[in-house]
Amino acid sequence: MGSKDIGDVSGYYLHAAELKAEKTITLSDYVAQANREAINAGQPYGCAIVKRRMKGVADGYVVRDVATDVRLMNRMRDMEEALRKADPVWWACIDSAHREAA
Known part of the structure:
Protein backbone atom coordinates (compact mmCIF):
# COMPACT_ATOMS: atom_id res chain seq x y z
CA MET A 1 0.00 0.00 0.00
CA ASP A 65 12.10 -4.50 19.34
CA VAL A 66 12.67 -4.41 23.09
CA ALA A 67 10.76 -1.15 23.57
CA THR A 68 7.67 -2.67 21.92
CA ASP A 69 8.01 -5.87 23.91
CA VAL A 70 8.24 -3.93 27.18
CA ARG A 71 5.07 -1.99 26.28
CA LEU A 72 3.30 -5.26 25.43
CA MET A 73 4.41 -6.98 28.65
CA ASN A 74 3.38 -3.94 30.72
CA ARG A 75 -0.04 -4.00 29.08
CA MET A 76 -0.41 -7.71 29.80
CA ARG A 77 0.63 -7.20 33.43
CA ASP A 78 -1.85 -4.33 33.87
CA MET A 79 -4.70 -6.24 32.21
CA GLU A 80 -4.02 -9.38 34.23
CA GLU A 81 -3.99 -7.37 37.44
CA ALA A 82 -7.28 -5.70 36.50
CA LEU A 83 -8.88 -9.08 35.75
CA ARG A 84 -7.46 -10.62 38.93
CA LYS A 85 -9.04 -7.82 40.97
CA ALA A 86 -12.37 -7.90 39.10
CA ASP A 87 -12.81 -11.69 38.97
CA PRO A 88 -10.14 -13.74 40.78
CA VAL A 89 -11.74 -17.09 39.91
CA TRP A 90 -11.85 -16.36 36.18
CA TRP A 91 -8.28 -15.01 36.31
CA ALA A 92 -7.13 -18.24 38.01
CA CYS A 93 -8.81 -20.36 35.31
CA ILE A 94 -7.18 -18.40 32.51
CA ASP A 95 -3.80 -18.38 34.27
CA SER A 96 -3.97 -22.13 34.80
CA ALA A 97 -4.88 -22.82 31.17
CA HIS A 98 -1.99 -20.74 29.87
CA ARG A 99 0.52 -22.23 32.26
CA GLU A 100 -0.48 -25.72 31.10
CA ALA A 101 -0.01 -24.69 27.46
CA ALA A 102 3.63 -23.82 28.11
Missing part, protein backbone atom coordinates in the same frame (compact mmCIF):
# COMPACT_ATOMS: atom_id res chain seq x y z
CA GLY A 2 2.97 2.31 -0.50
CA SER A 3 3.82 4.94 2.11
CA LYS A 4 0.71 4.13 4.17
CA ASP A 5 1.19 0.35 4.24
CA ILE A 6 -0.63 -1.22 7.21
CA GLY A 7 1.08 -4.62 7.31
CA ASP A 8 0.80 -7.88 5.44
CA VAL A 9 -1.90 -9.63 7.44
CA SER A 10 -4.78 -8.60 9.66
CA GLY A 11 -6.06 -10.56 12.61
CA TYR A 12 -2.82 -10.77 14.60
CA TYR A 13 -4.36 -9.24 17.73
CA LEU A 14 -3.25 -5.65 18.44
CA HIS A 15 -0.42 -5.88 15.89
CA ALA A 16 0.52 -4.79 12.42
CA ALA A 17 2.36 -7.87 11.20
CA GLU A 18 5.02 -7.79 8.51
CA LEU A 19 5.54 -11.24 6.98
CA LYS A 20 8.97 -12.21 5.66
CA ALA A 21 10.37 -15.30 3.95
CA GLU A 22 13.73 -14.34 2.52
CA LYS A 23 17.12 -15.93 2.10
CA THR A 24 18.89 -13.08 3.88
CA ILE A 25 17.24 -11.99 7.13
CA THR A 26 17.54 -8.35 8.25
CA LEU A 27 15.63 -8.14 11.52
CA SER A 28 16.22 -4.44 12.12
CA ASP A 29 14.69 -3.54 8.76
CA TYR A 30 11.72 -5.83 9.33
CA VAL A 31 10.98 -4.44 12.79
CA ALA A 32 11.34 -0.83 11.64
CA GLN A 33 8.92 -1.54 8.79
CA ALA A 34 6.45 -3.25 11.14
CA ASN A 35 6.58 -0.32 13.57
CA ARG A 36 5.85 2.17 10.76
CA GLU A 37 2.96 0.01 9.59
CA ALA A 38 1.56 -0.24 13.13
CA ILE A 39 1.29 3.55 13.19
CA ASN A 40 -0.41 3.56 9.78
CA ALA A 41 -2.81 0.80 10.86
CA GLY A 42 -3.64 2.42 14.20
CA GLN A 43 -2.34 -0.64 16.07
CA PRO A 44 -0.31 -0.34 19.28
CA TYR A 45 2.34 -2.90 18.31
CA GLY A 46 4.33 -3.89 15.25
CA CYS A 47 6.03 -7.22 14.70
CA ALA A 48 7.75 -9.14 11.98
CA ILE A 49 6.85 -12.77 11.41
CA VAL A 50 9.90 -14.38 9.85
CA LYS A 51 9.74 -17.82 8.23
CA ARG A 52 12.78 -20.05 8.67
CA ARG A 53 14.21 -21.48 5.51
CA MET A 54 13.29 -25.10 4.86
CA LYS A 55 10.83 -25.09 7.80
CA GLY A 56 7.10 -24.63 8.19
CA VAL A 57 5.56 -21.33 9.21
CA ALA A 58 4.98 -22.57 12.79
CA ASP A 59 8.77 -22.95 13.18
CA GLY A 60 9.35 -19.29 12.33
CA TYR A 61 9.90 -16.32 14.60
CA VAL A 62 7.86 -13.36 15.80
CA VAL A 63 10.22 -10.42 16.25
CA ARG A 64 9.70 -7.01 17.84
Whole structure:
Protein backbone atom coordinates (compact mmCIF):
# COMPACT_ATOMS: atom_id res chain seq x y z
CA MET A 1 0.00 0.00 0.00
CA GLY A 2 2.97 2.31 -0.50
CA SER A 3 3.82 4.94 2.11
CA LYS A 4 0.71 4.13 4.17
CA ASP A 5 1.19 0.35 4.24
CA ILE A 6 -0.63 -1.22 7.21
CA GLY A 7 1.08 -4.62 7.31
CA ASP A 8 0.80 -7.88 5.44
CA VAL A 9 -1.90 -9.63 7.44
CA SER A 10 -4.78 -8.60 9.66
CA GLY A 11 -6.06 -10.56 12.61
CA TYR A 12 -2.82 -10.77 14.60
CA TYR A 13 -4.36 -9.24 17.73
CA LEU A 14 -3.25 -5.65 18.44
CA HIS A 15 -0.42 -5.88 15.89
CA ALA A 16 0.52 -4.79 12.42
CA ALA A 17 2.36 -7.87 11.20
CA GLU A 18 5.02 -7.79 8.51
CA LEU A 19 5.54 -11.24 6.98
CA LYS A 20 8.97 -12.21 5.66
CA ALA A 21 10.37 -15.30 3.95
CA GLU A 22 13.73 -14.34 2.52
CA LYS A 23 17.12 -15.93 2.10
CA THR A 24 18.89 -13.08 3.88
CA ILE A 25 17.24 -11.99 7.13
CA THR A 26 17.54 -8.35 8.25
CA LEU A 27 15.63 -8.14 11.52
CA SER A 28 16.22 -4.44 12.12
CA ASP A 29 14.69 -3.54 8.76
CA TYR A 30 11.72 -5.83 9.33
CA VAL A 31 10.98 -4.44 12.79
CA ALA A 32 11.34 -0.83 11.64
CA GLN A 33 8.92 -1.54 8.79
CA ALA A 34 6.45 -3.25 11.14
CA ASN A 35 6.58 -0.32 13.57
CA ARG A 36 5.85 2.17 10.76
CA GLU A 37 2.96 0.01 9.59
CA ALA A 38 1.56 -0.24 13.13
CA ILE A 39 1.29 3.55 13.19
CA ASN A 40 -0.41 3.56 9.78
CA ALA A 41 -2.81 0.80 10.86
CA GLY A 42 -3.64 2.42 14.20
CA GLN A 43 -2.34 -0.64 16.07
CA PRO A 44 -0.31 -0.34 19.28
CA TYR A 45 2.34 -2.90 18.31
CA GLY A 46 4.33 -3.89 15.25
CA CYS A 47 6.03 -7.22 14.70
CA ALA A 48 7.75 -9.14 11.98
CA ILE A 49 6.85 -12.77 11.41
CA VAL A 50 9.90 -14.38 9.85
CA LYS A 51 9.74 -17.82 8.23
CA ARG A 52 12.78 -20.05 8.67
CA ARG A 53 14.21 -21.48 5.51
CA MET A 54 13.29 -25.10 4.86
CA LYS A 55 10.83 -25.09 7.80
CA GLY A 56 7.10 -24.63 8.19
CA VAL A 57 5.56 -21.33 9.21
CA ALA A 58 4.98 -22.57 12.79
CA ASP A 59 8.77 -22.95 13.18
CA GLY A 60 9.35 -19.29 12.33
CA TYR A 61 9.90 -16.32 14.60
CA VAL A 62 7.86 -13.36 15.80
CA VAL A 63 10.22 -10.42 16.25
CA ARG A 64 9.70 -7.01 17.84
CA ASP A 65 12.10 -4.50 19.34
CA VAL A 66 12.67 -4.41 23.09
CA ALA A 67 10.76 -1.15 23.57
CA THR A 68 7.67 -2.67 21.92
CA ASP A 69 8.01 -5.87 23.91
CA VAL A 70 8.24 -3.93 27.18
CA ARG A 71 5.07 -1.99 26.28
CA LEU A 72 3.30 -5.26 25.43
CA MET A 73 4.41 -6.98 28.65
CA ASN A 74 3.38 -3.94 30.72
CA ARG A 75 -0.04 -4.00 29.08
CA MET A 76 -0.41 -7.71 29.80
CA ARG A 77 0.63 -7.20 33.43
CA ASP A 78 -1.85 -4.33 33.87
CA MET A 79 -4.70 -6.24 32.21
CA GLU A 80 -4.02 -9.38 34.23
CA GLU A 81 -3.99 -7.37 37.44
CA ALA A 82 -7.28 -5.70 36.50
CA LEU A 83 -8.88 -9.08 35.75
CA ARG A 84 -7.46 -10.62 38.93
CA LYS A 85 -9.04 -7.82 40.97
CA ALA A 86 -12.37 -7.90 39.10
CA ASP A 87 -12.81 -11.69 38.97
CA PRO A 88 -10.14 -13.74 40.78
CA VAL A 89 -11.74 -17.09 39.91
CA TRP A 90 -11.85 -16.36 36.18
CA TRP A 91 -8.28 -15.01 36.31
CA ALA A 92 -7.13 -18.24 38.01
CA CYS A 93 -8.81 -20.36 35.31
CA ILE A 94 -7.18 -18.40 32.51
CA ASP A 95 -3.80 -18.38 34.27
CA SER A 96 -3.97 -22.13 34.80
CA ALA A 97 -4.88 -22.82 31.17
CA HIS A 98 -1.99 -20.74 29.87
CA ARG A 99 0.52 -22.23 32.26
CA GLU A 100 -0.48 -25.72 31.10
CA ALA A 101 -0.01 -24.69 27.46
CA ALA A 102 3.63 -23.82 28.11
